[in-house]
Amino acid sequence: MAWLHKLLLTMISVPLKWLVKVNSIPTDIATELGIDTTKPIIYLLRTHSVTDQFALKISTNSLGLPKPSEAVQIGGKELPACLFLQQPRSLLTRKVKITKIADDVTRLFQIHREHPELDLQIVPVSIFWGRAPGRKLSGWSDIIANQVSPNWLRKFFIVLFLGRDNFVCYSKAVSSRTMADLKGSDEEIGHKLIRLAGTHFHRRRQNLIGPMLLERQELYNAVLGADSVRQAVSDEARSKKQSNHQIQAKAKKYVDEIAADYREGLVRIGDRLLTKIWNKVYNGIEVKHADKVRALAQNGHEIIYVPCHRSHMDYLLLTYVIYHEGLVTPHIAAGINLNFWPIGGILRKCGAFFLRRSFAGNKLYTAVFREYLELLFNKGYSVKYYPEGGRSRTGRLLPPKTGMLAMTLQGLIKGINRPVSIVPVYIGYEHVMEVSSYLKELKGTDKKKESFFQVFSAVRKLKNYGNGFLNFGDPINLSNFLDGEVPDWRDAQNLEPDKKPRWLTPAVNTLANDVMGRINQAAAVSGMSLCAMCLLSAKKHAMAQDELERAIDDYLGLLKAAPYSELSSIPELDGKALVESTLKLNKLEVSQDSFGTIISLKRKNAVALTYYRNNILHLFALPGLVSAIVFAHKGLAKQHVIALVGQLYPLLQRELFIYMSHEEAMDYTDRLLSTMIDMGLLRAEGDTVCPPAATSKAFYSFWLLNRSIQETLQRYAAVLTILKKEQTISRGRLEKQSREFAERLAALHGINSPEFFDKNVLSTFIHALKDNELINASSEGQLEHSDTSQALLASVEELISPEITQRLQQI
Numbered sequence: 001m002a003w004l005h006k007l008l009l010t011m012i013s014v015p016l017k018w019l020v021k022v023n024s025i026p027t028d029i030a031t032e033l034g035i036d037t038t039k040p041i042i043y044l045l046r047t048h049s050v051t052d053q054f055a056l057k058i059s060t061n062s063l064g065l066p067k068p069s070e071a072v073q074i075g076g077k078e079l080p081a082c083l084f085l086q087q088p089r090s091l092l093t094r095k096v097k098i099t100k101i102a103d104d105v106t107r108l109f110q111i112h113r114e115h116p117e118l119d120l121q122i123v124p125v126s127i128f129w130g131r132a133p134g135r136k137l138s139g140w141s142d143i144i145a146n147q148v149s150p151n152w153l154r155k156f157f158i159v160l161f162l163g164r165d166n167f168v169c170y171s172k173a174v175s176s177r178t179m180a181d182l183k184g185s186d187e188e189i190g191h192k193l194i195r196l197a198g199t200h201f202h203r204r205r206q207n208l209i210g211p212m213l214l215e216r217q218e219l220y221n222a223v224l225g226a227d228s229v230r231q232a233v234s235d236e237a238r239s240k241k242q243s244n245h246q247i248q249a250k251a252k253k254y255v256d257e258i259a260a261d262y263r264e265g266l267v268r269i270g271d272r273l274l275t276k277i278w279n280k281v282y283n284g285i286e287v288k289h290a291d292k293v294r295a296l297a298q299n300g301h302e303i304i305y306v307p308c309h310r311s312h313m314d315y316l317l318l319t320y321v322i323y324h325e326g327l328v329t330p331h332i333a334a335g336i337n338l339n340f341w342p343i344g345g346i347l348r349k350c351g352a353f354f355l356r357r358s359f360a361g362n363k364l365y366t367a368v369f370r371e372y373l374e375l376l377f378n379k380g381y382s383v384k385y386y387p388e389g390g391r392s393r394t395g396r397l398l399p400p401k402t403g404m405l406a407m408t409l410q411g412l413i414k415g416i417n418r419p420v421s422i423v424p425v426y427i428g429y430e431h432v433m434e435v436s437s438y439l440k441e442l443k444g445t446d447k448k449k450e451s452f453f454q455v456f457s458a459v460r461k462l463k464n465y466g467n468g469f470l471n472f473g474d475p476i477n478l479s480n481f482l483d484g485e486v487p488d489w490r491d492a493q494n495l496e497p498d499k500k501p502r503w504l505t506p507a508v509n510t511l512a513n514d515v516m517g518r519i520n521q522a523a524a525v526s527g528m529s530l531c532a533m534c535l536l537s538a539k540k541h542a543m544a545q546d547e548l549e550r551a552i553d554d555y556l557g558l559l560k561a562a563p564y565s566e567l568s569s570i571p572e573l574d575g576k577a578l579v580e581s582t583l584k585l586n587k588l589e590v591s592q593d594s595f596g597t598i599i600s601l602k603r604k605n606a607v608a609l610t611y612y613r614n615n616i617l618h619l620f621a622l623p624g625l626v627s628a629i630v631f632a633h634k635g636l637a638k639q640h641v642i643a644l645v646g647q648l649y650p651l652l653q654r655e656l657f658i659y660m661s662h663e664e665a666m667d668y669t670d671r672l673l674s675t676m677i678d679m680g681l682l683r684a685e686g687d688t689v690c691p692p693a694a695t696s697k698a699f700y701s702f703w704l705l706n707r708s709i710q711e712t713l714q715r716y717a718a719v720l721t722i723l724k725k726e727q728t729i730s731r732g733r734l735e736k737q738s739r740e741f742a743e744r745l746a747a748l749h750g751i752n753s754p755e756f757f758d759k760n761v762l763s764t765f766i767h768a769l770k771d772n773e774l775i776n777a778s779s780e781g782q783l784e785h786s787d788t789s790q791a792l793l794a795s796v797e798e799l800i801s802p803e804i805t806q807r808l809q810q811i
Contacts, residue, residue, distance in 0.1 A: 012050060019163035020051075022058045025326035026170070029063060032291045033172045040074065041066050041081070041121045041173070042108075046201045047149040048084035048099055051159050052127045056082070059168040075115040079108060083122075085197060089151040096149050105190035112180035121173035124197060126204040128169070130162035131329075132264040133213050148205075165268055169204060169326050207297040210328035211380040213262060223255050223371045224248060232367035247364065254368040257339075260331050263349040267329055270350055274320050282468045283581075285317065286524065288569050289472040290325040293423055296475055297327055302377055302418045304408060305330055305384040307425035308519050309391045309398075310615075311432045313468075318384065318425060319350070321470050331376055333385035333404060359403070373404075374411040380418065387515055393438040394755040395614030397520060397657050399764055400512035409508060410500070412478050413489065422511075424473030424518040428615050430466025430528040431585060435608045442754040466585050469524030471569055476514065485510060517659035520618050522567040527578035528585065529616045530555060532609040535588070535601050536752070537707035542600035547700055549575035554681065554701040555620070562668070562675040564619045565659065610753045617708070618656035622665065623672055624709030625652065628799045630682060631706045635690040638673055645669045647795055651716065654768035655761065681705070711756055713800050718742055719765060720793040721808045723775065727785045731766060734783055738762050745807060 026032045035041070045052055056068050071078045083104055087097040112118050150158060174193070182189050214222075223229060229251060237247045278285060296303055307318055315332060323329050334352040338344060344354070353376075359366045376383055389401035412420055432438075482489040486503045534551045535541050543551070552575035559570050571578055579599070583590060587609065589600045601609060622645065629644050630636060636644075649665050652658060660668060673689060676682040680698040683690045692699045719738045723729060729737075742757035755761050766783070769775045774792055776784040797805055 013054060016051065016054050016159070016163070019159055020055060020058065020166055021164045022055050022062070023165075023167045023324060023326075024059045024063055024170070025167060026291065026294070027063070029065075029170050032294075033170060035065075035121060035123060035170070035173050037064055037066070039119075039121055040072050041123050042072060042079065042176075043068050043082045044085075044122055044124045044197055045082060045127065046085050046197075047127075048087050049127075049149075049155065051129075051155060053082060055127055055166050055168055056125060072120070074118055074120065075111040077111055079111075080104065085194065085201070086149045088155065089149050091151045091153055101194060102187070102190055105193055106186045108176060109180045109186040109189050112176060113186070119175055119177035122176055122179075122193075123173045124171040124200055124204075126169040126171070126201055126208070128167045128205075128208055129158045130165045130264070130268070131167070131209050131323075133210050133262075165271075167208065167326060169208060171200065171204065203298065203300070206380075207294075207328065208326055210382070214375075214379065219259060219372075219375070220252060220255060222375050223368060224251055226367075226371040228367045229364075229371055232364045236364050251364055251368050254365050255372065257336075258353050258355065258369055258372055259348075260351050260353040261348050262329075262331070262351045264329075266346070266349045267323065267351070270316075271320065271323060274316055277316075278320070278468075281465045283464070283466055285321065285468045285470065286569065287321050287325070287470050287472075288524075289522065289567060290321075290327075292475060293322075293327060293472050294325065296421050296423070300418055301477075302380065302416060302420040303327075303330075303382040304420065304422045305382065305425055306387050306405075306422055306515050306519070307384070307427050309386040309388050310395075310427055310429060311391060311434055313429070313433065314386075314391075314427050315347070315352075317427065317468060317470060322382075328382050330382040330384040333383070335390070370407050370410070373407050374414065374416075377408075377411050377416045377420065387512060391434065391438075393442055394753075394758055394761075395611035396617070396755060396761070397516050399760060400516055402508045402512050405512055405515070406504065406508045409478065409482070409504060409511070412482070413501070420478045422476040422478060422515060424476075424515050424522065426469070426471045426473060426519050426522040426524060428469040428524045428526065428529075430468075430526050430582075430612070431464075431587075432611060433465070435611050438611070439607055439754065442758070464585065466528060466581070467526060469526065469569065471522035471524055471567065473518040473522035473567060476511070476518070478511075481511060481514075482507065513657070516657040520657045521565045521659040522569075523564075523616055523619060524569045525556075525559065525571060525616055525619065526612070527552075527571060527573070527582040528587070528609075529612045530578065531582045531588065531599075532613040533616065533620065533708055534704055535599070536606070536610060536613050537704040540600070541606055542598055544595070545579065545597040545599050548599055549579050550697060551575070551701045551704055552578055554679065554698060557679060558623060558672075558675060558681070559619065561679070562671045564668075568619065607752045607754065610755070614753075614755065618658050620705065620708055621652050621656055621658065621712075622649075622669055623676070624705045626669065626672055626676065627681075627702055627705035628709050628713065630689055630691055631703070632799045635685065635688045637687050638670075638689050639687075641673065641689055642666055642669050644795060647792065648716075650772045651765060651768050651774075652712070654771075655712070655764050676702075710800060711751060711753055713796055714745065714751075714804050715742060715756060715762070716765065717793065717796045717800055717804070717808055718745060719762065719769075720789055720796065723783065723785050723789060724793060728778065728782050730781070731770075731783055734766060735759060735762050738766075745804070748807065749804065 029035045030037065043056060045056070053068060060066065060068055066081065068081045070081055072081050083101050084099045085101060087099055089096050179189055179193055182192070184192070233244055233247045233251055237244045240247070293303065305318065305322070307314060315334065319329060319332065329351055332352045334347060334354050336354045336356050338347060338352070339354045348354075353372070355369060356365065359369065373383070385404045387400040387405065388398040390398070392398050408420070485507045489503070530552045531548065534548055535543060556570060556575065559568070573581070582588065583599075587602065587605050589602050591598045591600070625645055625648060626641060629641050646662065646666055649662060653660070653665070658665070673682065677684045677689070680692055680696060681702045683692050692702050718741050719734065722737050722741060723734060726734070739757050739759055739762055742762070745751060746756050769789070770777055770783065773788070775789045776786045778784055
């Protein structure tokens with residue numbers, strides 16, 4: 001029979017090659033799953049299917065794994081390379097028959113007893129054709145639904161329509177030796193393996209496909225029947241003197257306005273389209289640390305993705321990556337501004353649910369939205385929302401909006417049946433298509449309302465945008481987070497559903513800052529961001545090509561020797577290759593003279609490139625501050641350098657969302673000093689740290705690091721100088737005057753960074769001064785100059801250029 005099965009597989013291989021496209025998950029099985037490709041492997045599949053085996057054969061060939069069609073030789077005996085739990089369903093009776101797997105595994109363990117040195121890898125492999133979630137109401141499309149062990153006729157249609165959406169998912173190997181050493185007879189151990197495999201395949205299916213779809217009436221009943229919504233309906237009917245029926249109809253319209261209408265077929269079409277777009281637009285999409293998320297899914301966690309927001313591309317890119325990493329496609333929180341024809345309907349069917357920019361004063365809408373969000377959590381849908389609330393116009397992370405995080409914690413308090421984990425996500429690009437419009441908005445131009453024609457125009461103009469980067473950050477288990485912040489948080493479950501515990505707001509604020517820090521912790525460094533940082537720090541925004549390449553090599557070496565984070569990603573290319581690839585994006589000016597090549601910023605692009613510099617500014621904030629301190633003081637004891645960094649670190653941490661605690665940052669600064677000395681970026685004279693010699697090759701890289709932090713320090717000095725002049729001033733007036741003077745400084749000194757006078761950045765700095773008690777606040781809420789703020793100003797003034805200090809004296 002084995003030869004007949006092999007013949008059948010060979011015969012159908014020709015048509016299947018045209019129909020089937022295999023996606024292997026994960027692609028790096030050695031690193032993520034610990035599978036050794038040099039050791040014998042037995043593949044364990046759920047269904048004895050010729051088409052499944054064909055897909056497995058393609059996948060193993062691409063990954064360099066042993067062939068599943070060849071028998072495994074162990075102990076002088078031959079065993080099949082594939083074992084199967086079930087036969088396909090019968091065409092007439094629809095019964096699922098078991099295979100002879102019990103006999104096979106029993107024989108396997110018998111051989112192990114005869115040969116104690118044997119150890120095979122039993123690798124469970126889940127094979128899916130399409131990823132349509134189950135439905136309670138059947139329809140014509142169910143003929144190609146991903147049914148467990150379908151009969152041959154149904155499988156024919158499944159392969160015909162879903163062959164291009166095949167997913168071969170590998171799991172961690174089970175050691176046959178470990179199983180054989182368990183207590184019990186060979187038959188008992190074999191049955192245990194079969195039971196565990198059945199449970200594993202069920203969970204794997206849930207991890208990839210997700211929960212059953214919510215039917216519309218079920219959605220209405222769940223949301224409108226919730227106690228909080230019924231109470232809100234009653235309160236609004238009483239306050240507006242309308243009937244409960246009228247207000248309930250209004251609440252139902254809110255549900256229709258908010259709720260997603262997920263359709264897997266449209267997601268598949270979108271996958272095809274996006275693959276073509278990415279191939280046209282990007283040289284590649286680099287994804288890191290997806291294994292962390294897969295581990296959460298396999299452990300049954302409710303996953304909430306919280307990415308930074310750079311571009312409208314984020315909506316598409318993150319969902320696309322999640323889909324291809326073998327995870328459940330999330331429901332996505334999208335601004336109501338995107339709910340326009342026909343884009344709104346398409347996004348809704350791809351899993352988007354819409355929310356208004358403000359819920360203020362609308363208790364009914366708030367109740368409906370919160371219950372809908374909690375329903376998603378309780379049903380097991382993964383969710384994605386943007387903590388910044390909107391796209392960053394400067395390339396920095398925006399101060400987080402806490403509404404969605406607060407609702408998430410409230411849902412956890414009310415009782416979600418699964419562990420809930422937040423997964424921060426860093427998204428970066430070498431080109432953001434909206435940058436030019438961002439700059440216009442920062443200059444005061446009104447934001448354009450999204451429309452179909454605007455989207456069509458943007459898609460039509462797509463061109464080479466370099467690389468895209470998506471790094472999953474360190475997850476936050478919300479129960480563990482609350483256990484650390486509020487040990488008695490579970491007592492809040494006994495409160496009234498809408499009563500907010502006192503500790504919720506400070507806990508949400510702490511969580512929000514933790515999330516933003518973890519997003520930046522997983523930052524991706526690119527050639528564009530490094531070139532932008534170097535050229536924007538250089539005089540006249542121009543550098544010799546060899547100087548630029550040397551500086552980039554120095555910074556890459558610094559990040560590798562003293563990494564900002566184990567989760568941040570650094571290019572494998574050297575400075576020369578990175579500069580060459582960046583030049584292809586046509587954003588830099590190249591000119592020649594008798595001494596060589598000069599690279600400079602195009603005049604129209606200088607401001608735009610601050611966006612990409614700002615994506616990674618937090619990685620170089622501490623190296624830049626160390627360089628500024630050493631450059632200004634010419635020579636300083638190592639401990640004094642660390643002390644000055646410690647004085648300014650709380651402000652940098654708050655502004656740039658640096659994930660390290662104060663103690664961790666000081667330890668990192670100590671490592672930085674040692675590393676920079678080893679690399680020649682600093683010079684040690686006994687215990688004194690000095691700048692490198694001006695004649696050394698590393699001096700220019702050191703000087704550029706100092707320049708990279710100057711604008712931040714100048715902004716600090718401007719705010720503190722205004723506070724000193726006024727002595728007592730309201731926060732709003734301090735922000736306004738600081739912004740006006742920062743704009744003046746920018747105009748007089750050619751500062752091209754829009755964030756230099758951005759109100760969000762200035763507001764964050766002033767809040768950080770107050771929260772760290774570096775300035776005083778009167779009982780009337782006025783901010784007051786103090787000895788502490790004077791000492792801080794004196795420290796900052798020592799680090800900035802004399803001409804800026806002179807301007808500050810003119811305030």
